[in-house]
Amino acid sequence: MSERIVVVGAALWHGGRLLAARRSAPAELAGRWELPGGKVEPDEAPDAAVVRELREELGVDAEATGRVPGEWPLRTPYVMQVWTARLRPGSAPPRPLQDHDELCWLTPGRIWDVDWLDHDVPAVRDTLAHLGAHETG
Numbered sequence: 001m002s003e004r005i006v007v008v009g010a011a012l013w014h015g016g017r018l019l020a021a022r023r024s025a026p027a028e029l030a031g032r033w034e035l036p037g038g039k040v041e042p043d044e045a046p047d048a049a050v051v052r053e054l055r056e057e058l059g060v061d062a063e064a065t066g067r068v069p070g071e072w073p074l075r076t077p078y079v080m081q082v083w084t085a086r087l088r089p090g091s092a093p094p095r096p097l098q099d100h101d102e103l104c105w106l107t108p109g110r111i112w113d114v115d116w117l118d119h120d121v122p123a124v125r126d127t128l129a130h131l132g133a134h135e136t137g
């Protein structure tokens, strides 16, 4: 049986914009944009991993609000699941503390202005469609 590791990506949505984060490492991914997130730890629920990764990487107090249906293959053995998330009241604004060197809030009309990781393009497209159907504000 092949190993399969789930990476969660957070679609952090605030004021009608989605947060994109520019990776600072490793070299082959640096400079490309992604949904913040990371690997789900053993015995960790994916939505808890989203909250943890957002705290560690961006210093925010967030909550996961739902899962975007589907799953996107990354390089083997990783697969990405995307969760929508929002900042909890009183949260600090996101800062690139770990893994990223720049953040950008994108309106849906500007979503393709940044150079997303190749693997993220279908996930971001489906996430936007999901947000359009389910979220307000």
Ligand SMILES: Nc1nc2c([nH]c(=O)n2[C@H]2C[C@H](O)[C@@H](COP(=O)(O)OP(=O)(O)OP(=O)(O)O)O2)c(=O)[nH]1
Pocket: 007, 008, 009, 029, 034, 035, 036, 037, 038, 039, 040, 074, 075, 078, 080, 099, 117, 119, 120
């Ligand atoms: N977080 C994240 N990782 C992605 C995305 N797209 C994509 O191909 N990846 C890849 C990069 C990495 O090979 C892997 C996740 O690694 P990561 O470095 O973010 O995970 P992590 O925070 O748990 O890292 P670590 O504990 O190994 O340091 O998935 C994405 O949108 N978000």
